Amino acid sequence: MRVVIAEDNALLREGLVLLLTSAGHEVVAVAGTGPEILPALLEHRPDAAVLDVRMPPDFRDEGLRAALAAREELPVLVLSQYVEESYAAELLAGGASGLGYLLKDRVGRVDEFLDALERVAAGGTALDPEVVTELLTRRPDSPLDSLTPREREVLALMAEGHDNATIARTLVVTERVVHKHIGNVFRKLGLPQGDSGHRRVLAVLTYLNYS
Template identity: 55%
Template structure:
C-alpha cells in the first residue's frame, strides 16, 4: 500500500490541464509543491523544492517544440534525486534517447491519450519517484525504431502539411489561409519542423530552404 506523500513539481503549459492535474494529484495524496507553465520556471521550481518527481509536458513556450524534454534532460543531469515523468501527446525519440542514456531508473514517459485510469498514473509517479521506470509500450517501440527513422517520419500530419506548402514557396500567411488556421499556429508548426530537422538559427538564416530540401530528398520528390 502506498502511504508516502509524494512531492511533485508539475510542468504543463495549459492552465486548465495544470489546475486539473494539481487538484487530481492532491485528491490522490500527492503534494504539488509547484505548478508551472514554462521550462525555465520548471528548472527553477525543481532547484528550489527538490521534489520526489517532476511531471513534464514536452512542448512548452515559447516555441512549443521540445522545451519540456530538454529541461527534463537537464534535471536528470543536475538533480538526479528527482524522478522524471514525461507526460505528453508526443514521442520525441531523439531527446527521449538522451533522457534514457544512463538507464531508465527514475524515468517515466507516458502518452496522455493512453493513460486509462488515474490510479495508473499515480502508481507510475510513485514507481518513478522510487527509482523504477514507467515507459509506455508505444514509446519503447518508437525508441527501438529510432535509429532507422528519418526526420520526416517524426513530423505530425499537420507539420507535414505545412512543410508541403512551404515546398510550394508559400509564406506563413499563405499557409495559414490554405489550412484555415492562425498565422501564429503556422509559426509554431514551422518551428517544430526546424527543431525535428535539427536546423538552428544562423546569421544568414535559410532554414526554410534547408527544411524544404530535406523534405524533398527524404520523400523522393
C-alpha cells in the same frame, strides 16, 4: 509525495493538480513556461517532477531539456502529446533510474498514471506502451535479434517498468518462467553479472539504443 508540475495547458495543469492532491500527494509548485521549470525544481526539491516535453516560449523541447538537467537530482516523469521515440531514448540514455516517458492520454487512465509516477519516484522506470511499440521497429544487426519473440515481449514489459510479478500476470505465465526469460535476455545481451536491478536497467538501455 511532493511533486512539481510543468504544463502549459491550464486545463490539463489544473487537472493534474486535482488528480495528484486527490490521491494524497502534495503539489508544491506548478510551471507554465520552460524558464520556470528549473527554478521551481531547485527551490522545492520535490520527490518527483511531471514535465511536459514542449513548453513556451518556443514549444520545442523545453521540458525535455529541464528533465535532462534534473534527472541526476530527482525522479522525472515526462509527458508528450505524441510518440517521439528519439526523446525517450535521449531521456534514458544516461541511465534509466527514476525516469518515465508517457503520452498525455495516459493521464486519463488515472490508476495507470499514478502507478507510473509512483514507480518513477521509487527509482524505477515507466515507458508508455505506445512508445515501446514504436521501438519494436529495430535496426538491422541488433543484439536484440538473438532474442526469441517471448523474450522480446518480456524485455518490452521491463522497459515499461513492470516487475516480474506484473509481467507474469500480463503474459499468463509463472514468475519462475519470467525469471528464466530475463536470465536469457541478460545472457544474450552480454550483460555483466552483478546486481539484478542494474542489469535490468542495462537491458532496457540496450532495448532503447538498438530499437
